[in-house]
Amino acid sequence: xxxxxxxxxxxxxxxxxxxxxxxxxxxxxxxxxxxxxxxxxxxxxxxxxxxxxxxxxxxxxxxxxxxxxxxxxxxxxxxxxxxxxxxxxxxxxxxxxxxxxxxxxxxxxxxxxxxxxxxxxxxxxxxxxxxxxxxxxxxxxxxxxxxxxxxxxxxxxxxxxxxxxxxxxxxxxxxxxxxxxxxxxxxxxxxxxxxxxxxxxxxxxxxxxxxxxxxxxxxxxxx
Amino acid sequence: xxxxxxxxxxxxxxxxxxxxxxxxxxxxxxxxxxxxxxxxxxxxxxxxxxxxxxxxxxxxxxxxxxxxxxxxxxxxxxxxxxxxxxxxxxxxxxxxxxxxxxxxxxxxxxxxxxxxxxxxxxxxxxxxxxxxxxxxxxxxxxxxxxxxxxxxxxxxxxxxxxxxxxxxxxxxxxxxxxxxxxxxxxxxxxxxxxxxxxxxxxxxxxxxxxxxxxxxxxxxxxx
Numbered sequence: 001x002x003x004x005x006x007x008x009x010x011x012x013x014x015x016x017x018x019x020x021x022x023x024x025x026x027x028x029x030x031x032x033x034x035x036x037x038x039x040x041x042x043x044x045x046x047x048x049x050x051x052x053x054x055x056x057x058x059x060x061x062x063x064x065x066x067x068x069x070x071x072x073x074x075x076x077x078x079x080x081x082x083x084x085x086x087x088x089x090x091x092x093x094x095x096x097x098x099x100x101x102x103x104x105x106x107x108x109x110x111x112x113x114x115x116x117x118x119x120x121x122x123x124x125x126x127x128x129x130x131x132x133x134x135x136x137x138x139x140x141x142x143x144x145x146x147x148x149x150x151x152x153x154x155x156x157x158x159x160x161x162x163x164x165x166x167x168x169x170x171x172x173x174x175x176x177x178x179x180x181x182x183x184x185x186x187x188x189x190x191x192x193x194x195x196x197x198x199x200x201x202x203x204x205x206x207x208x209x210x211x212x213x214x215x216x217x218x219x220x221x222x223x
Numbered sequence: 224x225x226x227x228x229x230x231x232x233x234x235x236x237x238x239x240x241x242x243x244x245x246x247x248x249x250x251x252x253x254x255x256x257x258x259x260x261x262x263x264x265x266x267x268x269x270x271x272x273x274x275x276x277x278x279x280x281x282x283x284x285x286x287x288x289x290x291x292x293x294x295x296x297x298x299x300x301x302x303x304x305x306x307x308x309x310x311x312x313x314x315x316x317x318x319x320x321x322x323x324x325x326x327x328x329x330x331x332x333x334x335x336x337x338x339x340x341x342x343x344x345x346x347x348x349x350x351x352x353x354x355x356x357x358x359x360x361x362x363x364x365x366x367x368x369x370x371x372x373x374x375x376x377x378x379x380x381x382x383x384x385x386x387x388x389x390x391x392x393x394x395x396x397x398x399x400x401x402x403x404x405x406x407x408x409x410x411x412x413x414x415x416x417x418x419x420x421x422x423x424x425x426x427x428x429x430x431x432x433x434x435x436x437x438x439x440x441x442x443x444x445x446x
Contacts, residue, residue: 009232041265042349042378043370070350072376094380096319096350114443124377126265127293127319127348145390147266153295154347155265157317168368172398 013099017132021100024107024135035107035118036062036214037134039158040142041151042124045168047075048201049142050119054083056211061116061218066090066106066121068098075121086110097128100135116118117218126151130158138163138217141194145169146176149183152190159190163199166210171200224433228249240355246322247330247358257284257444258330258341259437261359263365268391270298272365273342277306279434284339284441289313289348290419291321310334320351323358325386330348340441349374353381361440363388364417369399372406375413382413385425387420391435394423423444 028035037168038046052187054063063153065087067076076089088109103120110118120136143151147151148171152159159165162216167180180198187196199206251258260277261269279288288310290299299312303393307373311332326343333341343359345352364385366374369392375382380389390403410419418436422429 028407041347041370042374043264043367069377072373074373074376123350124264125319125348125350127346128351131317144266144369146367146395147264150295150297151265156294172369172395175395175398184423213262221253 014131015110017099017101019217021135024100024104025137026137026176028137029221030088031112031115032222033115033118033134034072034138034218035120035134036138036142037120037136038142038219039122039126039129040124041126041144041147044124044142044144045201046124047078047122049166049168049199050121051079051082051209052201053211054085054119056207057117057214057218058083058085060215062114062116063119064110065090065119066110066118066120067160068106068121069100070094070123074217082202092123096123096125097132097164098122098134099132103134103136113179116222126155130161139222142168143167143183143187145173145178148176149179149186151187152183156190159187159194161191162187162191162194164195164210164213165191166197166199166206168199170198170205171202178205237354240322240324243327244356244358247323247327251358251360252444254335254338255445256335256338256341257361257441258343258357259361259363260343260345260360261363261365261429262345262349262352263347264349264367264370267347267365267370268366268424269315269344269347269366270301272391272422273344274302274305275424276428276434276437277302277308277342280340280441281306281308281438283438284285284294285337286340286342287333287338289326289333289341289343291315291325291329291344293317293319293346315346319346319348320355321345321357322355324434326357326359339445340444349378349381357358360444361429364388365391366406367411368396368401370410371399372402375406375409379413382410382417385410385414385417387418387433388414389420389434391427393421393426394426399409
């Protein structure tokens with residue numbers, strides 16, 4: 001197999017994606033829209049956290065949600081039902097990640113006029129989505145307690161591209177022998193700048209702080 | 224972006240991989256080696272289950288383990304320490320999956336002479352590894368309880384290529400409102416043939432049955 005040819009083509013796709021992502025960022029900046037990209041492994045709690053955050057922010061900011069999945073639309077239905085905000089579903093037809101072109105088409109499908117805040121729930125995958133800039137202002141990466149505190153060592157790029165990390169399902173840390181301190185150290189090895197939020201959807205631990213950071217970030221874009 | 228060109232190239236890579244995988248299967252069959260490929264999301268319990276199975280089988284079958292990771296070698300150290308069998312670590316240099324060429328080079332690094340049984344722990348990723356035939360006789364797919372019983376709906380290909388599915392961390396099913404019956408139904412929609420094992424590393428639930436299936440499969444190859 002000609003590995004080099006494959007790598008070259010991949011780099012070509014990535015560099016074109018990065019160029020397009022810059023244009024999307026400029027367009028969103030002109031429209032004063034804050035675009036949040038949420039990434040994690042499958043089943044880390046993206047949909048639950050997004051539902052919670054949307055319900056805290058939707059009265060102050062006009063919000064839309066993009067749900068990306070390989071197949072099914074269970075999450076889009078859940079979010080639309082539980083938040084009432086406009087939600088679009090995108091299927092990647094088997095692909096493991098979203099290009100910014102796919103993100104942009106979803107943003108257009110959502111309708112950008114009047115929106116302040118768009119959340120994209122990316123494909124559940126701790127590898128590939130990290131390679132593709134979606135055009136988002138902010139990458140929120142989730143690490144769920146049952147996955148283990150060693151994951152930043154094993155999936156470096158995802159934690160390197162994180163603007164912030166939310167450790168989810170913190171209420172079960174004891175059951176899974178998960179050390180928040182060790183997780184923070186491992187995240188810091190990959191990304192010393194990213195703030196880390198220890199959160200739980202069960203008891204709402206850490207969600208206020210995360211909400212405050214998002215409010216500040218949305219306000220920054222609106223200025 | 225020229226999507227069609229990308230798809231064509233991907234198909235070319237996949238079809239070459241499939242051709243090479245057939246050759247690997249033939250070589251392993253001639254050597255009477257049973258090659259097990261273990262796939263799942265990050266943190267679903269692959270290393271723990273592999274350690275358990277190796278310790279149950281290593282006295283009857285000469286066993287080797289291949290640990291694939293993007294980075295780090297914590298799992299290879301864990302398995303070597305806890306089982307004492309020969310273990311090799313392969314790093315994919317950022318790639319989200321293993322090609323069969325990489326699997327074959329790892330098999331050669333392990334040294335095939337005299338081996339009965341090789342386990343490959345694939346990259347933690349519920350998407351990409353399913354696309355690449357590693358040359359294995361058997362694909363064991365793990366679904367951990369905290370990920371949720373809806374994952375087979377959202378990550379179809381992984382469950383389609385499974386020879387068997389092990390639901391892991393079953394001891395916490397109640398905490399996560401996980402229905403084993405619903406999981407079985409969702410797996411069956413993707414793959415009616417695959418047997419499903421409900422397992423827990425904490426209380427050893429389901430491991431005897433899985434061990435028995437692997438023993439029968441190893442014996443089948445040795446015949």
